[in-house]
Amino acid sequence: MPQITINGRVCEFKPGQLILQVANGEGVQVPQYCYHDGLSVVASCRICLAEVWMPDKATGKLMPYMGGKLMPTCQTACMEGMVVYTESPKAVANQKAVMEYLLINHPLDCPVCDQAGECLLQDYSYEYGRGQSRFEETKVKNPKKDVGPNIYLYSDRCIMCTRCVRFTREVSGTSELCVSGRGNREEIDVFPGQPIDNELAGNVVDLCPVGALLDKDFLFAQRVWFLKSTPSIDGLTASGDNIFVEHNEGKVYRIKPRTNMAVNKWWITDEVRHGWKFVQREDRLSGAxxxxxxxxxxxxxxxxxxxxxxxxxxxxxxxxxxxxxxxxxxxxxxxxxxxxxxxxxxxxxxxxxxxxxxxxxxxxxxxxxxxxxxxxxxxxxxxxxxxxxxxxxxxxxxxxxxxxxxxxxxxxxxxxxxxxxxxxxxxxxxxxxxxxxxxxxxxxxxxxxxxxxxxxxxxxxxxxxxxxxxxxxxxxxxxxxxxxxxxxxxxxxxxxxxxxxxxxxxxxxxxxxxxxxxxxxxxxxxxxxxxxxxxxxxxxSVALPVLPIEQAPAMEMVEL
Ligand code: SF4
Ligand code: FES
Structure with missing residues (x-):
């Protein structure tokens, strides 16, 4: 199989695979916001940019690819012998610049944000950010919007990755979400009078890498680091969708999709996501x-x-x-x-x-x-x-x-x-x-x-x-x-x-x-x-649930 090298690690790839797909498959950490396996590639967030070198056809000597400009790994196809650096000084400088740019108008409201603890902006700010803001002007404040029966949009947290817009265009096919405005006035919005209420709508909440799209049902219900995830199967419809039941102290708080390419890919329907409430009904039968x-x-x-x-x-x-x-x-x-x-x-x-x-x-x-x-x-x-x-x-x-x-x-x-x-x-x-x-x-x-x-x-x-x-x-x-x-x-x-x-x-x-x-x-x-x-x-032939791999936290945990 053909090979590329990412940060010194030799990885095999299938023809047509993108550098980021290979890195994700091999567990090489590359920051990414707008890329998602289930959506089209737009390469708009620019945080995955890397330095890429290619062997010269005549001499075999490594030469800067495309004149040496940083390449989006989520959009660049792998080629035999390619050498990719996401940790070079040039790539790191870009990551810091992108993080600084994204955080210019981002509110510092992590303590009250539902996404805190599973937010890519938080994680990458820690891993790739500057640690200090140089922005002294007033932040642009965008409104909170009620965009659908189950979804709120906190616009000022949005980083304009457009994953949500692409989902409604490419997966649900309902196109309720759009980008309105330009430059620093750009916002995600719904068309007037057309809330995002399709049967798959809740997936945009999972797709949002920050806390901009929020599930009304889970709003302020629980801090995510208290939740335990149990792999399960949809118990309400014939789909057999793979899910995680997320719970704490014997109480279910939410249902999330579990990726299974043979069944539900990355998604679940809203009826599976929200249909479990009877589990916690007070009047459940008890005692013979x-x-x-x-x-x-x-x-x-x-x-x-x-x-x-x-x-x-x-x-x-x-x-x-x-x-x-x-x-x-x-x-x-x-x-x-x-x-x-x-x-x-x-x-x-x-x-x-x-x-x-x-x-x-x-x-x-x-x-x-x-x-x-x-x-x-x-x-x-x-x-x-x-x-x-x-x-x-x-x-x-x-x-x-x-x-x-x-x-x-x-x-x-x-x-x-x-x-x-x-x-x-x-x-x-x-x-x-x-x-x-x-x-x-x-x-x-x-x-x-x-x-x-x-x-x-x-x-x-x-x-x-x-x-x-x-x-x-x-x-x-x-x-x-x-x-x-x-x-x-x-x-x-x-x-x-x-x-x-x-x-x-x-x-x-x-x-x-x-x-x-x-x-x-x-x-x-x-x-x-x-x-x-x-x-x-x-x-x-019983397919057993794949248990989630415990990931070591990037930050040192402190006993309180
Ligand atoms: S709302 Fe979330 S998913 Fe949609 S563009 Fe903004 S950050 Fe991306
Ligand atoms: S993940 Fe590559 S540009 Fe956004």
Whole structure:
């Protein structure tokens, strides 16, 4: 492979690669503001400029490239034998000049800026800046603007990198943002009456290298250095978007995209970014409940589990079948544990899918671009994974059977063949329909859910569950990719994962009250599942989350 040398380090490159791309890939630090892998190159910020030398074709002697002027590494293609210096006196002088220029009008409001701690201007000011301002005139003050339902623009922090403008033109295809004015009057703005409200709008906040574009939802909510990032997967739609759940002291504060070129590239939709709020609802279900003499009362978990199994076994003893309705919001491991438990209670148990929420149609960004970013109409993360698991369990058990759709199981419930149901939810909002409530009349109902509803009010046993950020597991996305996710925050008190409840029910059904259910371990469950025909992929093809590499801070940390 051809090679270039960057700051004394020999690096291989693919034809067409830019110097900055090679440096980023090799971990050679080069300052950069306007460059982003997912956007067109404009080379406008000028901080990545470097001294470049090329071997003379005739003599092989190194000669200054392009007459010796500094070259933007984000726009200059690599050539065999090129030698690049970003730490030479000439390059360093340019970095200092660019930093001084950018900071001329920049407010010194880091203590109240949400970006502080993850701001490239702060980092580069420390690494490449002068340390002292020579500017004595009055700074230009630009207004704060409300540019969209979820976004503020603090114009005086903007360094005019135009990443945000290019995003709305090239990725979302909506072009709400523009550059207005010229020179030191230049500003980012929206067109009058056209707020930035497209479904991908929140990505401009991630793209902004300084604190100019801010998420209203995260405004003054938390200092970023307190946040911990857990790699996870979109738990709300069929996209399987790779995300980081950012949290502190058991509370989620924001969701950020995690780069995966095979799935979501660098972006996520706003529904994934902002749709997690139900996780922190005050009225989340907590603590098992059971019915006694027609009244629902709080009970211990062990009693809730034994009541559920006894009630369902009593139904089976009367010659009726039970059904388990597995929500497509659950993980594959949850589906497996619950199906196994249902078949342990009644070996003819119906295995059925919960309702699959669909809103509108799939959309691509920019509109009409076949390989653009896709927003999925299916608003659940794992309908394919749940179906795959239920089908395999169903085929592998002696009584076989099929996996009923939600509509089919409602019809079965009405036919009176079914006398008891384990029903799961975990949807972000109320999902109970009149048809379901009617069909459940007269049945023994064990409800596993996160939020209160009329289903919970009428259930015979209620077993509260955790949301996807409070457990680990895997989802199969719309493209058939199985991806594992980690537990980000501790489980809500009095709630358990559906996998754990499945194991509890199974142990109770097999061993009675003396039995001790194992703790739900997604990896162990996947190993067990993978032995069933049709589920081998859970051993061989689960994409595990890539853990973020801990970076040593550039500044020395001081113990307080
Ligand atoms: S608002 Fe942020 S992303 Fe947009 S041009 Fe200014 S600094 Fe760049
Ligand atoms: S990153 Fe190269 S000019 Fe901005």
């Amino acid at each position: 409940r059971h019915k006694q003499f027609g009244v629902q009362l709080a009970t211990e978990w062990a009693r809730g589990i034994s009541d559920a199994v006894e009630g369902l076994k009593a139904v089976s003893a009367k010659g009726k079948r039970i059904a388990v309705i597995v929500s497509p919001m659950l993980s594959c491991e949850d589906a497996y544990a619950l199906a196994k438990a249902a078949r342990a209670i009644d070996d003819r148990a119906f295995l059925a899918m919960g309702p699959i929420p669909v809103q509108g149609q799939d959309k691509t960004f920019p509109p009409g671009k076949a390989d653009g970013f896709k927003l999925y109409a299916e608003k659940c993360p794992n309908s394919r994974g749940v179906k795959r698991v239920l089908e395999a369990v169903s085929k592998s058990s002696p009584h076989g059977g099929y996996v009923a759709s939600f509509e089919q199981i409602i019809a079965q419930l009405r036919s009176n063949e079914v006398g008891g149901v384990i029903i799961t939810g975990n949807y972000p909002s109320n999902w109970i329909t009149g048809a379901l409530t009617q069909a459940l009349e007269g049945k023994f109902v064990v409800a596993l859910d996160t939020l209160p509803s009329e289903l919970i009010d009428r259930a015979d046993v209620v077993l509260p569950c955790v949301t996807w950020v409070e457990k680990a597991g895997c989802f199969e996305n719309a493209k058939g990719l199985i991806q594992a996710f980690e537990q980000a925050i501790p489980a809500r008190e009095g709630a358990r994962s559906e996998s754990q409840i499945g194991l509890d029910l199974y142990t109770q059904a097999k061993q009675g009250t003396g039995g001790q259910a194992p703790l739900a371990n997604p990896a162990a469950l996947r190993t067990e599942m993978g032995k069933l025909p049709g589920l081998e992929a859970f051993i061989t």
